[in-house]
Amino acid sequence: MANTSLDKDKIKIVLLEGVHQSALDTLQAAGYSNIEYLKTSLPQDQLIETIKDAHFVGIRSRTQLTREVFEAAEKLVSVGCFCIGTNQVDLDAAREHGVAVFNAPYSNTRSVAELVIAEAILLLRRIPEKNASCHRGGWLKTAAGAYEVRGKTLGIIGYGAIGTQVSVLAEGLGMKVRFFDVVTKLPLGNAEQVRDLNDLLAQSDIVSLHVPELPSTKNMFGEAQIATMKPGAVLLNASRGSVVDIDALAAALESGHVGGTAIDVFPVEPRSNDDEFVTPLRQFDNALLTPHIGGSTQEAQANIGTEVAEKLVKYSDNGTTISSVNFPEVALPSHSGTHRLLHVHQNIPGILSAINRVFSDNNINICSQYLQTNERIGYVVVDINAEYSEIALDELRKIEGTIRARVLF
Numbered sequence: 049m050a051n052t053s054l055d056k057d058k059i060k061i062v063l064l065e066g067v068h069q070s071a072l073d074t075l076q077a078a079g080y081s082n083i084e085y086l087k088t089s090l091p092q093d094q095l096i097e098t099i100k101d102a103h104f105v106g107i108r109s110r111t112q113l114t115r116e117v118f119e120a121a122e123k124l125v126s127v128g129c130f131c132i133g134t135n136q137v138d139l140d141a142a143r144e145h146g147v148a149v150f151n152a153p154y155s156n157t158r159s160v161a162e163l164v165i166a167e168a169i170l171l172l173r174r175i176p177e178k179n180a181s182c183h184r185g186g187w188l189k190t191a192a193g194a195y196e197v198r199g200k201t202l203g204i205i206g207y208g209a210i211g212t213q214v215s216v217l218a219e220g221l222g223m224k225v226r227f228f229d230v231v232t233k234l235p236l237g238n239a240e241q242v243r244d245l246n247d248l249l250a251q252s253d254i255v256s257l258h259v260p261e262l263p264s265t266k267n268m269f270g271e272a273q274i275a276t277m278k279p280g281a282v283l284l285n286a287s288r289g290s291v292v293d294i295d296a297l298a299a300a301l302e303s304g305h306v307g308g309t310a311i312d313v314f315p316v317e318p319r320s321n322d323d324e325f326v327t328p329l330r331q332f333d334n335a336l337l338t339p340h341i342g343g344s345t346q347e348a349q350a351n352i353g354t355e356v357a358e359k360l361v362k363y364s365d366n367g368t369t370i371s372s373v374n375f376p377e378v379a380l381p382s383h384s385g386t387h388r389l390l391h392v393h394q395n396i397p398g399i400l401s402a403i404n405r406v407f408s409d410n411n412i413n414i415c416s417q418y419l420q421t422n423e424r425i426g427y428v429v430v431d432i433n434a435e436y437s438e439i440a441l442d443e444l445r446k447i448e449g450t451i452r453a454r455v456l457f
């Protein structure tokens with residue numbers, strides 16, 4: 049019988065953007081040795097060349113996996129986003145090509161929250177401009193415009209995993225927490241949900257954004273929202289660069305309406321540490337600018353490396369898709385003694401009977417079967433006796449609506 053389950057050393061894995069060593073360790077410990085490791089992201093043409101024969105790809109927030117990339121990467125089975133955000137991946141295109149995408153939804157939450165709290169304190173004490181002045185030989189020893197965060201109102205926009213952590217830490221420092229979210233959320237501690245964004249902005253001394261990049265959050269914080277902030281209040285953004293209109297923010301820093309800002313994410317970010325960083329905010333001493341390092345701590349990166357690599361290994365070794373962001377989720381037991389067929393298909397009428405007909409027409413006994421569907425695709429996993437897997441795989445691949453079929457043993 050032909051060997052249709054790929055040997056592990058033939059499974060090519062490309063890891064980009066310097067993911068943590070823990071990812072390599074996890075993959076290697078699971079027997080995967082064919083790993084190409086790159087420290088940066090790649091422009092689209094080089095990316096396509098590098099991953100055209102890859103089965104697994106690991107990225108962080110910088111690498112853009114567009115439809116064109118998925119069309120070119122014919123062997124791609126799965127993508128690991130070694131971060132929280134998955135906006136850099138065309139998830140529809142991935143799903144249509146049968147590529148399961150995984151991320152690490154919580155491993156860097158605390159790191160972002162700690163940074164935001166530190167920035168809030170530094171901004172209210174006017175530290176960024178005092179620090180800049182000291183570096184130039186100045187000595188701005190004054191209490192003018194410097195405040196404690198205790199008793200101040202923090203307005204959080206997006207009360208999810210990060211927003212709630214910020215909320216808890218802020219209350220520990222004696223801040224009043226108010227939040228705005230499009231979903232009704234259970235407030236932690238004494239935080240209160242404010243239903244109208246303008247109301248939140250009008251009462252906050254510190255505004256911090258923690259929303260995902262979505263069509264609805266693109267430029268959601270522009271001239272009008274900035275104008276509604278209290279004069280002298282500070283704005284923090286460690287979510288995505290597309291959320292804040294940077295030119296409007298620059299104008300408000302120029303006029304003094306915004307008292308200071310801490311920005312970690314930008315509409316255009318350099319591809320690597322060797323490229324120049326360009327933003328209109330560079331000219332302002334009271335703008336605390338960081339190079340998208342909200343989640344860049346040793347703890348977060350090590351945990352993310354292990355977490356996402358483990359998800360890729362599980363999907364590769366036994367087909368489990370638990371916590372995939374674009375695939376129906378199936379938790380699978382091990383399948384010793386049988387061959388496991390994995391079939392990803394468009395969710396169209398009649399396809400399940402066509403799949404089951406393959407087994408009944410060929411008199412193949414099904415040892416176990418698992419199915420999960422969403423409105424677009426279905427994922428069927430069938431364990432059968434080894435001797436029948438080649439014929440079954442051939443027949444499954446012929447079914448109209450099949451996106452991808454593979455066998456594991």
Ligand SMILES: NC(=O)C1=CN([C@@H]2O[C@H](COP(=O)(O)OP(=O)(O)OC[C@H]3O[C@@H](n4cnc5c(N)ncnc54)[C@H](O)[C@@H]3O)[C@@H](O)[C@H]2O)C=CC1
Nearest residue numbers: 132133206207208209210229230258259260286287342343
């Ligand atoms: N700077 C960095 O290094 C990092 C940045 N991030 C960014 O932070 C974002 C948030 O992360 P999590 O808290 O884990 O996500 P999450 O999904 O747990 O929370 C996001 C919250 O935003 C809310 N939301 C969505 N649209 C909204 C809108 N228009 N107005 C108000 N609220 C809205 C959601 O209902 C949800 O409660 C990520 O999507 C990612 O882009 C995440 C990690 C590191």
Ligand SMILES: O=C(O)C(=O)COP(=O)(O)O
Nearest residue numbers: 108109110131132133343
């Ligand atoms: O986790 C996220 O969404 C982040 O923004 C962090 O991205 P990074 O891994 O630092 O490129």
